[in-house]
Amino acid sequence: MGHTKSEIYTDKQNQIAIFAKVFGHPARVSILQHLFKMDSCFCGDLVDEIGLAQPTISQHLKELKYLGLIKGNVEGTSVCYCIDRENWTAMKEVMSDFLDQDLPSNQDCC
Amino acid sequence: MGHTKSEIYTDKQNQIAIFAKVFGHPARVSILQHLFKMDSCFCGDLVDEIGLAQPTISQHLKELKYLGLIKGNVEGTSVCYCIDRENWTAMKEVMSDFLDQDLPSNQDCC
DNA sequence: TTTATTTATCGTTTTATTGCAATTAATTAA
């Protein structure tokens, strides 16, 4: 079908999956790494840096923005993007809860 | 096109994306949470617990196994699954490097 | 006002993913 049955999972499970999914593409990973490294970045810089077409980068930026992980700031004809620090921290909390689960025993399996 | 251009990214970026993608579906999040909670689990238990068809669960298990995050152990007609502790730890290292990047300055943007 | 620059949006094509019914494979129980 190609359609996730979100309604049978907890909100937390869906939230983890939604955050993870946005990191599930190397272009978005690359964009975020750039924003961390450069502090802020114009859309055009990312196009040059990453090597995808401008509409493609724009679309990836839109998804990151939709989840609140980045902010865009219009400066003339350009748009300057940067990490949304507060939301990034909140996301980290959610993901850590999942990734840092403790392993209950010592032997591996069955 | 619908095809990720993996070759234009670093190995690290692709690795992060590959791990993130497997967490990008709530069924797989749910499976992993169960394996953490129950220590180990039969495929059938997961089918009952999560509420997807058996082939669907089996497919999600396959993906988790392919990345090495879980192990399967045949016991009679059943298969017992559990977290692969070593690979889980290695995955956490990769993801932490990405998620725990430092924010360079204090003000937000541009 | 006209032109150039930059980014967003639209529409389309291609590929990937999700989900399941049907079937197969493997093992155990009768």
Next chain:
DNA sequence: TTAATTAATTGCAATAAAACGATAAATAAA
């Protein structure tokens, strides 16, 4: 050996995602 149980595989339909050309929108410069 035959029937039952459990999980994997196959094949398919529906939906989502990735990529980009063309175009629109918005602003700045000439």
